Each structure stands twice: as structure tokens, then as C-alpha cells.
Amino acid sequence: MMTDLYQSQRAMRQMRRQAMQRGVVAILDVGSSKIACLVLRFDGTGRLSEDNTIGSMAGQTGFRVIGAATTRSRGVQFGEVTAMQETERAIRTALQAAQKMADIRVDHVIASFSGANPRSYGLDAQVDLEGQVVTEAEVGRVLNACDVPDYGAGREVLHAQPVNFALDNRSGLIDPRGQMGQSLAVDMHMLTVDATAIQNIVRCIKRCDLELAGIANSAYVSGVSALVEDEQELGAACIDMGGGTTSVSIFMKKHMIYADCVRMGGDHVTSDISMGLGIPASVAERIKTFNGGVHATGADDRDLIDIGGDTGDWEHDRRTVSRAELIGIMRPRVEEILEEVRVRLDAAGFEHMPSQQIVLTGGGSQIMGLDGLATRILGQRVRLGRPLRVHGLPQSATGPGFSSAVGLSLFAAHPQDEWWDFEIPVDTYAARPFKRAVRWFRDNW
Amino acid sequence: MRPLKATRAPVVHRPKPLSGPDADFASGARTGAEPKLRLRGVFNRKGDRFDPAPSRLSYRLQRWMLTPGIRRGLKIGLPILAVCAAVGIYFGAQERRDAVVAYVMDIKTSIQQRPEFMVNLMAIDGAGTNLSEDIREVVPLDFPISSWDLDVEQIRDTITGLNPVKSATVRVRPGGILQVDVVERQPVIVWRTRNGIELLDETGAHVKRISSRKDHANLPLIAGKGADGHVGEALALLTTARSLGGRVRGLVRIGERRWDLVLDRGQRIMLPTERPVRALERVLAVNEVQDLLERDVAVVDMRLGQRPTIRMTKAASEDWWNTKVNVSSEQ
Numbered sequence: 026m027m028t029d030l031y032q033s034q035r036a037m038r039q040m041r042r043q044a045m046q047r048g049v050v051a052i053l054d055v056g057s058s059k060i061a062c063l064v065l066r067f068d069g070t071g072r073l074s075e076d077n078t079i080g081s082m083a084g085q086t087g088f089r090v091i092g093a094a095t096t097r098s099r100g101v102q103f104g105e106v107t108a109m110q111e112t113e114r115a116i117r118t119a120l121q122a123a124q125k126m127a128d129i130r131v132d133h134v135i136a137s138f139s140g141a142n143p144r145s146y147g148l149d150a151q152v153d154l155e156g157q158v159v160t161e162a163e164v165g166r167v168l169n170a171c172d173v174p175d176y177g178a179g180r181e182v183l184h185a186q187p188v189n190f191a192l193d194n195r196s197g198l199i200d201p202r203g204q205m206g207q208s209l210a211v212d213m214h215m216l217t218v219d220a221t222a223i224q225n226i227v228r229c230i231k232r233c234d235l236e237l238a239g240i241a242n243s244a245y246v247s248g249v250s251a252l253v254e255d256e257q258e259l260g261a262a263c264i265d266m267g268g269g270t271t272s273v274s275i276f277m278k279k280h281m282i283y284a285d286c287v288r289m290g291g292d293h294v295t296s297d298i299s300m301g302l303g304i305p306a307s308v309a310e311r312i313k314t315f316n317g318g319v320h321a322t323g324a325d326d327r328d329l330i331d332i333g334g335d336t337g338d339w340e341h342d343r344r345t346v347s348r349a350e351l352i353g354i355m356r357p358r359v360e361e362i363l364e365e366v367r368v369r370l371d372a373a374g375f376e377h378m379p380s381q382q383i384v385l386t387g388g389g390s391q392i393m394g395l396d397g398l399a400t401r402i403l404g405q406r407v408r409l410g411r412p413l414r415v416h417g418l419p420q421s422a423t424g425p426g427f428s429s430a431v432g433l434s435l436f437a438a439h440p441q442d443e444w445w446d447f448e449i450p451v452d453t454y455a456a457r458p459f460k461r462a463v464r465w466f467r468d469n470w
Numbered sequence: 471m472r473p474l475k476a477t478r479a480p481v482v483h484r485p486k487p488l489s490g491p492d493a494d495f496a497s498g499a500r501t502g503a504e505p506k507l508r509l510r511g512v513f514n515r516k517g518d519r520f521d522p523a524p525s526r527l528s529y530r531l532q533r534w535m536l537t538p539g540i541r542r543g544l545k546i547g548l549p550i551l552a553v554c555a556a557v558g559i560y561f562g563a564q565e566r567r568d569a570v571v572a573y574v575m576d577i578k579t580s581i582q583q584r585p586e587f588m589v590n591l592m593a594i595d596g597a598g599t600n601l602s603e604d605i606r607e608v609v610p611l612d613f614p615i616s617s618w619d620l621d622v623e624q625i626r627d628t629i630t631g632l633n634p635v636k637s638a639t640v641r642v643r644p645g646g647i648l649q650v651d652v653v654e655r656q657p658v659i660v661w662r663t664r665n666g667i668e669l670l671d672e673t674g675a676h677v678k679r680i681s682s683r684k685d686h687a688n689l690p691l692i693a694g695k696g697a698d699g700h701v702g703e704a705l706a707l708l709t710t711a712r713s714l715g716g717r718v719r720g721l722v723r724i725g726e727r728r729w730d731l732v733l734d735r736g737q738r739i740m741l742p743t744e745r746p747v748r749a750l751e752r753v754l755a756v757n758e759v760q761d762l763l764e765r766d767v768a769v770v771d772m773r774l775g776q777r778p779t780i781r782m783t784k785a786a787s788e789d790w791w792n793t794k795v796n797v798s799s800e801q
Contacts, residue, residue: 093491096523114523121524121532126491130536234533419492 034445040238041440044133050238050437051120051131054430055112055138055226057101058268058292058388061422061430062119064092064127065437088438090417092127094119103288104140104243104270106225113229120233134230135239135437137246137429139270141222143183145283145373146174151191151210159192159201159209162468165447167211181220183242185444187213188280197278213444214282216242241436243429244272244284250432251386251410251425252276261382262375263410264366264403265429266389268292271362273369275378280441283373287365291389294358301354302346304332316348318393319356325349359392363402370403384410388426582618590614590646597652601634605650608632617642625650633676659701660686662693662720674701694723703746707731710750717763728773736783737763739770749775 044050045067052063065088096118100111124131150170154163168187176182190198192206201209223240230237248263257276265272267290275283294317299309316330325348334342375381383403385395390409399407411423412431422430487493524532534540561567581587590613594602608628611620626640629650636653643649657669657677669677669686676698680686690708697704704721711718711731722730729746731739741749749772756762762770766786771779782790 091491117526117529118523121529124533124536128536130533130538234530417491420488421492 031445034443037237037239038440038446040133040236041135041437044236044238047133049127049129049131049133051123051134051235052430052433052437053116053120053134053136053230054243054427054433055101055104055106055116055136055229056098056243056267056429057104057139057270057290058098059095059426060098060101060115060119061095061427062093062116062123063090063418063422063430063434064123064129064131065089065434066091066127066129067438088416088434090415090419090422090434091129092123092125093419093422094122094126095422096122098268102269104138104267104286105219105222106229109225109229109232112225113232116229116233120235132236133238134235135241135433136226136230136237137241137243137433137436138222138226139243139265139267139272139286139429140288141218143216143218143242143244143272143284143286144176144180145285146176146215146217147282148173148185148213148215149211150213151208153208154206157205159204159206161202161447163209164190164202164211167209168213168444168447171211171213173215176215176217179220180217181223182215183218183223183240184216184245184281185213186280186441187211187444188278188282199278214280215444216245216281216284218242239437239440241433242272242274242284243267243433244274244286245281246432246436247272247386247412247429248274248276248281248384248432249435250412251384251428254279256380256382256384259380259382260378261380261384262370263384263386264390264399266290266362266385266387267429268388271366271387271389273366273373275370275373275375277378285369285373287362287369289358289362289365290387293362294355294389294392297358298351298354302332302344302351304334308332312351313355313392316351317355318348318352319359319398320394321349321352321356325352355392356398359395359398360402362389363399367402381406383407386410386412386425386428388424390425582616587617588614588646589617589620589642589648592648592650593643594650594652597635597650597654601632601652601654604632604634605629605652611648614646617646620648634678636671636675657686657689659704660689660691661698662691663695668698670698670701672701672705674698690718691720692723693720694726696726697721697723700729704729706747707741707750710747710754713754714757714763733763737767737769740773742773742775752778 041050048067050065050067052061052065054061067088096115098112099115100106100108101115106112120131120134148171150167150172152163152167152170156163164187189196189212190201191210191212192198192201192204193208195206196210198204226240227237244263244265247265248257248261251263251265252261257279260275260277262273262275265274269288269290269292271287271290273283273285273287274281291313295306295310295313298304298313298317299306302309302312304312312330312332316328318325328348329345330348330351332344332346334344336342370376370383381404383399383406385399385407386409389395396407396409409425410428411425412428413435414423415431415434418427418431535544561570592606592609592611592613594605597605608631609625620642622640622642625648626638629635629638629640629652634655636655638653639649639651641649655671655675655677658672659670660680660683661668661670662683666679667681667683668679669689671677683691690704692701692704700723707721707729708718714733717733717737719732719734722732724730724740728743729741731741731750733739739750739753753762753770753772757764762780766783766789767780768783769779769781771781
């Protein structure tokens with residue numbers, strides 16, 4: 026089964042390489058409340074600015090967004106596909122609009138989704154080197170030596186990233202290749218998700234005549250785009266408050282070391298408002314967006330909101346609610362979400378991290394006063410994060426709700442080395458003799 | 471209190487109107503996703519209104535139309551195809567085709583008939599009167615004629631094809647004159663055959679047929695079948711035989727392979743096939759020393775270089791016989 030996964034992930038890498046060659050790839054963020062599609066054009070290697078510094082684009086200039094579209098998501102709950110036809114239609118809508126804007130046909134898609142019960146595992150292994158020098162084959166060997174925990178049937182490995190290498194007594198190596206030593210140890214972060222969720226997404230994308238060139242967890246990719254470089258280096262948690270789920274990812278030394286998701290999000294706040302005030306969900310969403318908040322002040326008692334209605338009953342259609350009441354409905358739910366996030370962070374041992382930075386992003390993070398509330402629940406160092414700026418991204422797609430889409434673009438441009446990027450050693454590969462001979466030739470000549 | 475209606479569009483506060491991709495995105499998010507052609511009212515109207523989604527067919531069609539090859543085909547291939555089809559249909563009918571051809575020919579003729587292109591007369595240089603007349607006869611042009619219709623190459627070939635003409639240049643001179651410059655062949659030898667007497671030039675080419683040898687008494691004479699093919703050799707022989715002066719009557723080609731030099735008094739020098747000039751020189755050397763040709767010799771046979779042979783005249787041999795008989799009887 027591991028070999029199976031290895032093969033399918035390698036096939037996706039191959040597809041991604043093809044897409045890079047063609048120069049156009051679509052980014053698809055399948056969320057519970059919206060589906061965002063960006064079309065990227067890759068035009069050569071990234072250039073640095075004139076004075077040879079990294080510059081404001083952080084070197085992410087290798088690609089350009091040439092098409093962007095969003096549509097309301099359908100058939101997705103808690104970040105998982107529940108109605109495949111609906112989801113397929115939504116993907117088609119977003120993709121068609123983005124293609125139209127880009128004026129080019131896109132065949133390869135890199136997708137991200139948030140739900141499907143992500144679970145993190147820390148793996149480690151140590152091997153004695155065959156030679157003196159760490160080669161790519163040695164790295165593959167040590168990665169393969171990690172003993173994979175029994176993550177259960179019906180689960181699939183989504184990410185398996187080496188986060189740390191240690192050579193003899195030296196730890197914290199990012200890239201040990203070419204270095205001398207006796208024994209090589211690796212720490213690997215493995216993220217598993219429900220296999221059915223992946224299969225559903227893959228199937229939806231296949232039904233849209235597209236080739237899947239990569240798949241990522243949105244907790245990871247939103248962390249990639251919302252955390253700035255030093256936060257990723259020193260350690261930070263990214264909390265992506267989406268519609269159906271709130272994803273949590275912890276970064277350290279520029280690697281994700283933990284990811285989890287809380288199955289609550291902005292949609293639950295909306296449904297609370299809808300239920301509490303007896304209004305349709307669309308009106309509740311609008312009221313939440315324009316008037317919502319989590320800190321009630323004295324002025325909010327006098328700020329009345331027309332919640333309307335369409336029944337023909339004069340009294341019913343002229344109901345009003347004060348903003349304080351609205352906040353009173355929203356706040357417990359937001360608190361609950363943040364408490365749940367706190368629990369997940371505690372479970373991950375976030376308090377032992379050297380830096381306790383927390384970054385809130387995602388569409389839900391736009392609730393007014395959320396940072397104040399989060400400070401009280403999660404800790405002092407909380408900020409609101411917006412995605413990194415990338416070339417050609419329309420102004421309207423730079424909000425925090427697009428951090429996972431933008432992160433996925435960065436992921437597409439500069440994917441992190443994963444386990445399957447290294448060759449499995451021959452003895453476990455169960456290769457045919459001929460292939461082994463070819464390998465021998467390639468290794469020795 | 472803030473009035474709020476369910477149908478109110480969200481107000482977006484912008485400091486300035488969006489432009490470029492932002493404008494596209496802002497407008498595209500609202501309307502761009504809607505298909506241009508929608509079968510409204512036929513299939514679930516309500517669902518369409520809330521969640522616009524392209525049908526599978528329109529999605530595929532749009533993707534198809536965004537494919538670079540198809541786009542190029544439609545942008546370039548289709549117009550070309552349309553033009554080809556239109557032209558093809560127009561020229562499908564014979565009368566329209568003829569009309570177009572006639573129209574084009576009309577224009578062509580009107581241009582060609584302009585006075586700038588007309589040729590009015592033919593000037594022939596380097597040819598005698600007879601030859602000029604011959605040339606005018608073989609090149610029947612009725613002037614004025616357009617220079618477009620003149621095939622100068624072909625006229626030159628025709629003129630060069632005439633026997634007395636060695637080479638010719640033909641060109642249209644400014645002023646509407648067809649200039650023909652002719653170099654005539656110069657006769658160097660007379661060739662007598664059974665059919666008559668002809669003049670040949672140094673290459674053996676036929677120049678002219680003449681009625682009498684007397685008209686060209688200054689030219690040497692050759693005879694025999696195939697002699698015209700070896701005029702150069704004949705001239706070399708005659709040059710060698712210059713010392714014989716007026717005694718030389720001519721050269722006869724024997725069996726299409728070798729020469730006989732015929733002198734007066736019926737004398738004949740039979741020359742070999744190979745290197746006849748050398749053989750003749752030998753005879754002339756002997757003649758110089760021993761006056762061979764002054765004697766009663768009928769034939770000097772040089773055909774075998776190893777063994778030159780002399781045949782005496784009949785009278786001389788009889789004389790010789792008589793002398794021998796007298797001498798023997800006296801003894």
C-alpha cells in the first residue's frame with residue numbers, strides 16, 4: 026500500500042512537471058463556503074529585484090496570476106465533498122470563469138481542501154551511512170527506514186515531509202546531501218487524511234476533464250502564505266478560519282510540524298444567527314458580514330439592524346435587532362471555535378514552542394474584534410494575517426479568505442521536498458531484475 | 471437604524487475605480503461566470519438563478535475554444551477556408567471563368583499594345599543581301615508587333631539554323647527596332663559530290679550550293695563521301711601540300727576513312743588513315759630530293775608507313791619492259 030501511495034504521488038509530481046513545462050496550471054481551493062480558482066502562468070525562473078535583494082515579493086516572481094475567480098461552494102461540508110455533482114458544477118463554474126479571464130485553456134490542477142480529519146504523526150529514523158558522504162540515495166534510504174505507524178484503514182498519507190536531518194551529532198540540518206558523516210537521522214512529519222475525501226475530490230476534478238497535478242492540505246498552504254518568513258522560521262501557528270472548518274497548522278524552521286482541523290467555522294456562526302433571529306441564511310450571512318462583531322459596546326445597543334422579511338406581515342417584515350444582540354449570538358460560537366483551537370494547540374504542545382506567535386487568517390478572521398478575543402483565549406501574540414502578495418493577483422483576491430489559494434500557488438511554484446521525491450532504495454522497491462540492472466548502471470556510471 | 475433589504479447589493483468602498491485584472495475580476499465574479507447562451511426556462515430555472523453553473527456541454531465547448539490550436543484554426547484557417555470556398559464557388563461556372571479570363575486578357579493586351587512596347591522594323595547587320603532576304607523570309611513578322619509577343623530566343627534559333635549563318639544575336643533596341651546581328655560563314659573549301667558542288671566553311675558546315683566550280687577557282691577542292699566531316703584535316707593537308715603549287719588538283723576522301731591527294735597528270739598520293747600530314751611530308755621530302763613526282767609515277771602509296779610503294783604509269787612500265795628486253799637480247 027505504501028508503494029501504491031508512492032506511485033500515485035510520484036504520478037502527480039510528474040503531472041506537475043508537465044504543467045510547468047506547459048507553463049499554465051490552475052489552483053483550486055475547495056472550501057466549504059467558496060471555491061477559489063487561480064490560473065497561474067509560469068514564466069521562467071524567479072528574478073530578483075534590481076539591487077539583488079529578495080525584495081517585497083520574497084522571490085516569488087516565477088509565476089503570475091492571470092486568472093482568478095470564485096464561486097459559492099456547493100456540496101461541500103466541513104471541507105469534504107458531500108454532493109459530488111454539486112461540487113463538480115461549482116468547480117466547473119470557478120474554473121470556467123478563471124479560464125475565461127486568463128484566456129487560456131488549463132489542463133492541470135493543483136487542489137487543496139481543509140477537512141477530512143487531518144492527523145499528524147512525527148516519524149524518525151536513523152541509518153548508518155554506507156559511504157562517507159550523504160547522497161540522494163542515502164536520504165531516500167533513511168526516509169524509507171522510518172517506521173510508519175498504523176494510521177488505520179481508510180486513511181491516506183497526504184504529506185510526508187522531512188523536517189529535520191541530523192548527521193552524527195549535528196542536528197537541525199536542512200539539506201544534508203554532500204556532507205560527511207557516519208549516521209544519518211531524520212525527523213519526518215506525516216499527515217494523513219480520510220481516503221474517501223481525497224478520492225471524492227480527485228473524482229470531481231477528473232469529471233471536469235482536468236488532470237490533478239498535486240493535492241495539499243489547506244492548513245499547510247495557508248500557513249505558507251499567511252506566515253511571514255521569520256514566523257515560519259521561529260515557530261508560529263496559523264489558524265485558518267474557513268466556512269466549515271478551522272484549520273490549525275504549526276510551523277517551525279520553515280516546515281509544518283503539526284496540522285489539525287476543528288470542524289467549526291464561519292458557517293456555524295451564520296447558522297446561529299439564522300436560527301437565533303429566525304431569518305434566512307443569506308440575510309444572516311449579510312448581517313454577519315456587515316454588522317457582526319465580538320465585542321459589544323454601549324453604542325451597539327442603539328445600533329439597530331433591519332433584519333427584514335418577505336412574508337407580507339408588516340410587523341414581521343419590520344423586525345429589527347440591535348447590534349449588541351447580534352454580537353451576543355456570535356460571540357459564544359466564536360469563543361467556542363477558539364477554545365477548540367486552543368485545545369488542539371495544547372494537544373500539539375504549542376506552549377513548549379520557543380515562539381508563541383499565532384496568526385489568524387481565512388474568511389472568518391475578518392470578524393470585527395476577533396483579534397482581541399483571540400488574544401484572551403489563545404495568548405498574547407496574535408495577529409491577523411493576509412496572504413503574501415503575488416504577481417497579478419487582483420485586489421479583490423488579496424483578502425485573508427484567499428490565503429490558502431495564494432499559499433497553494435506558492436506551493437505549486439516551490440513545492441517542498443516530500444518523501445516521494447526521493448527514490449526508494451532498491452531492496453524494498455521489489456523491482457524487476459532488468460530495472461535493477463538499469464539502476465545499477467545509472468548509479469555506477 | 472440601518473435599512474437593509476435582502477436584495478441590496480453589497481456596497482464596496484473603493485477609493486478609485488478598479489482597472490486591469492482587478493476590474494475583470496470584479497466584473498467577472500458577478501457576471502463572467504454566466505454562460506452567454508442559457509436555455510432559460512427549459513431546465514430548472516430556479517437552481518440556475520441562485521447558483522449559475524455552466525452546463526457540461528458549454529464547459530467543454532469553452533475549453534475547446536480556448537485550446538490554442540483550435541483558436542488558431544478559427545482565426546486563420548476558417549477565413550482562408552471561407553475565401554477558398556467563395557472563390558471556388560464563383561469559378562465553378564464556366565462562363566464566369568471565361569469572363570474573368572477575357573477581362574484579364576483585355577487588360578493584358580491593352581498594356582502590351584502601348585506604343586512604348588511596339589517593334590516597328592527589323593534591322594539586319596552583317597549579312598549580305600541574299601542572306602538578309604533569307605532571314606526576312608524565315609522570320610515572318612508583320613510589323614508593328616508588341617515586344618511582348620516576340621520570342622527573341624526562338625527568332626535567334628531560327629536565324630542560326632540558316633546554313634550561311636555562323637552566329638546571330640537578336641535584341642530589341644530602344645526605338646522599336648528589332649536588331650539582328652549576323653556573322654556569316656566564310657566558305658573555305660569546295661566539296662564536289664555526286665549531287666553537286668557545295669561550299670563548306672572551316673568546320674565543314676554547309677554554306678551554299680553552287681553551280682560551277684569556276685566561280686570559286688581560288689578555293690581548294692575536296693571530294694568523296696564524308697569529306698565534309700574532315701574539312702580541318704583536309705585544310706591541314708592542303709597547307710602541307712602548298713609546295714606542290716598548282717599541281718594539286720584536290721583531295722579525295724576514300725571509303726570515308728582516308729585521303730588521296732590528287733595531282734595533275736593523274737598522279738595520286740594515297741595517304742594513311744593515321745597521321746596523313748606526316749605521310750605527306752615524307753612524300754614531299756622524297757620529292758624534294760629525288761623529284762619523285764616529276765617522274766612517271768602514277769601512285770605514291772603511303773598507306774603502309776613501313777612500306778611506301780610506288781606504282782608507275784603504264785607507259786613507263788612498258789618502257790621499262792622494253793628496255794629490259796633490249797638489254798637481255800643484246801646480251
